[in-house]
Amino acid sequence: MKLQNLFAMQEDLDRFIQTNREVKEDVFRKKGLALLVELAELANETRCFKFWSTKGMSERSVILEEYVDSIHFLLSLGIEKGLDHLELWPEPVAESDLTELFLGTFKAVQQFLSEPSMANYKEAWSWYGGIALAMEYGYDEVLDAYIQKNQTNYDRQNKGY
Numbered sequence: 001m002k003l004q005n006l007f008a009m010q011e012d013l014d015r016f017i018q019t020n021r022e023v024k025e026d027v028f029r030k031k032g033l034a035l036l037v038e039l040a041e042l043a044n045e046t047r048c049f050k051f052w053s054t055k056g057m058s059e060r061s062v063i064l065e066e067y068v069d070s071i072h073f074l075l076s077l078g079i080e081k082g083l084d085h086l087e088l089w090p091e092p093v094a095e096s097d098l099t100e101l102f103l104g105t106f107k108a109v110q111q112f113l114s115e116p117s118m119a120n121y122k123e124a125w126s127w128y129g130g131i132a133l134a135m136e137y138g139y140d141e142v143l144d145a146y147i148q149k150n151q152t153n154y155d156r157q158n159k160g161y
């Protein structure tokens with residue numbers, strides 16, 4: 001999937017939020033923590049690791065919204081480090097077990113945060129692609145959900161969230 005439109009939308013949203021909230025500091029590390037928190041929320045909604053429980057996954061739409069919250073922060077972190085020329089979503093990792101996917105994604109995000117290179121950035125995207133594949137989310141579905149949440153984020157700012 002082409003990422004250029006997503007980067008452009010994210011850049012506009014980030015600029016709007018930072019102007020609106022009068023952000024002056026470097027928020028790379030805060031966005032990094034935000035991504036890890038979103039990833040944990042996503043894992044929690046899938047309940048993939050809850051071997052002690054019989055309750056199933058949350059609704060597909062709920063999980064997809066958590067997923068695109070992560071995509072917002074992943075894009076945003078790339079923009080912060082001037083890596084927004086990444087054109088295509090890198091190949092997803094070949095792993096189908098959600099628990100392994102989440103553990104691998106946490107590690108890849110942490111590696112990117114300690115060394116924000118393009119190679120590490122691509123690796124994080126590949127792990128996120130693996131999660132989408134395992135969840136059977138198509139790129140169009142991810143794109144639509146991203147656009148919808150992007151608009152919600154503007155609405156929230158405008159409402160003084």
Ligand SMILES: O=c1ccn([C@H]2C[C@H](O)[C@@H](COP(=O)(O)OP(=O)(O)OP(=O)(O)O)O2)c(=O)[nH]1
Pocket residue numbers: 013014017068069072073076149153
């Ligand atoms: O610089 C920023 C800051 C935030 N966001 C977006 C990403 C995500 O889509 C949303 C934050 O996540 P969420 O909607 O879960 O916000 P929250 O404050 O954690 O929500 P809640 O209080 O409902 O848990 O804001 C950006 O895109 N850029």
